[in-house]
Amino acid sequence: AALAEARGTEYAVIEVDELHLAAVAEAVDPAVVVLLNLTRDQLDRATEVGAIASAVGKALARHSSTVVVANADDPMVVSAAALASRPIWVAAGASWLGDASSCPRCGQTLTFTEPGWHCACGLGRPTPDWWIEDSKACTADAVLPLDIRLPGQVNRSNAAMALVAACAVGIPADQAASALREVEVVAGRYAVVHRGGQDLRMLLAKNPAGWAGMLSMLSDPRPLLVIINAREADGRDTSWLWDVPFEQFGSRQVVASGERAADLGVRLSYAGLEHRTVADPLAALKALPPGQIDVVANYTAFHQFRRRLGREREVAG
Ligand SMILES: [Zn+2]
Structure with a gap:
């Protein structure tokens, strides 16, 4: 309904339940997909996380022109985004790794060595293209302020991912970075x-x-x-x-x-x-x-x- 209301708009940002990513991606062939984290949620109706990561990975593999902005610190996300043609890895941190003790690819125990993680099968934390230092998002040739009003490390991580996604669709980085500051309340949250x-x-x-x-x-x-x-x-x-x-x-x-x-x-x-x-x-x-x-x-x-x-x-x- 929101899309039908604003047909002339240049960009649509859609929050998609992980269960529906494949169908939505099929319908819109997205320019960018952002994968923040994949963890257990509503286990009575969703399946377990490894199966979801696998389904997301297969969906992404069908969209060769889609840029996938993915959290390098979440092994489930990495296993899903590993099949993407155009991944951008962001070291966005992971506050919950309860679903990532074993390798999503082969089932062996993952080894975590701050800040990385790896498995004997070869799956491991990719070298990040972007990372967060204090209140800044950094890439090899740029440092951008993460000047946000929302609290907590998790919102800094989300902001960094949003910033990278905006840059990926061609929005000037400084313009995207200053827009982050405008977000104070998210659908009543943090009010x-x-x-x-x-x-x-x-x-x-x-x-x-x-x-x-x-x-x-x-x-x-x-x-x-x-x-x-x-x-x-x-x-x-x-x-x-x-x-x-x-x-x-x-x-x-x-x-x-x-x-x-x-x-x-x-x-x-x-x-x-x-x-x-x-x-x-x-x-x-x-x-x-x-x-x-x-x-x-x-x-x-x-x-x-x-x-x-x-x-x-x-x-x-
Ligand atoms: Zn493995």
């Missing part, structure tokens, strides 16, 4: 919502990799509201909660909430995190103090909570 005496920083994490990438953003021990649903779009299976490193969240006030608050509460108990369980997120806020609060929700929980906050404001306005 701060003022409600009563509380400032709610809205974060979305829907799988273990997303949570791992968010750890650096949650280093301040602010009170934390976690909202988990398990609807179709979230994946019905909540077992992924057991792969989230909640043990690393340290001491802070935590409330488990959402339609699957009880599942989350059990997980937090095993992580040794003191918490309260209040299924209704708005009621859960009452269990937390005034001031800054981090809210982390998965997909439908995030949008449901935003809508409820929005309706509250309409009523108040």
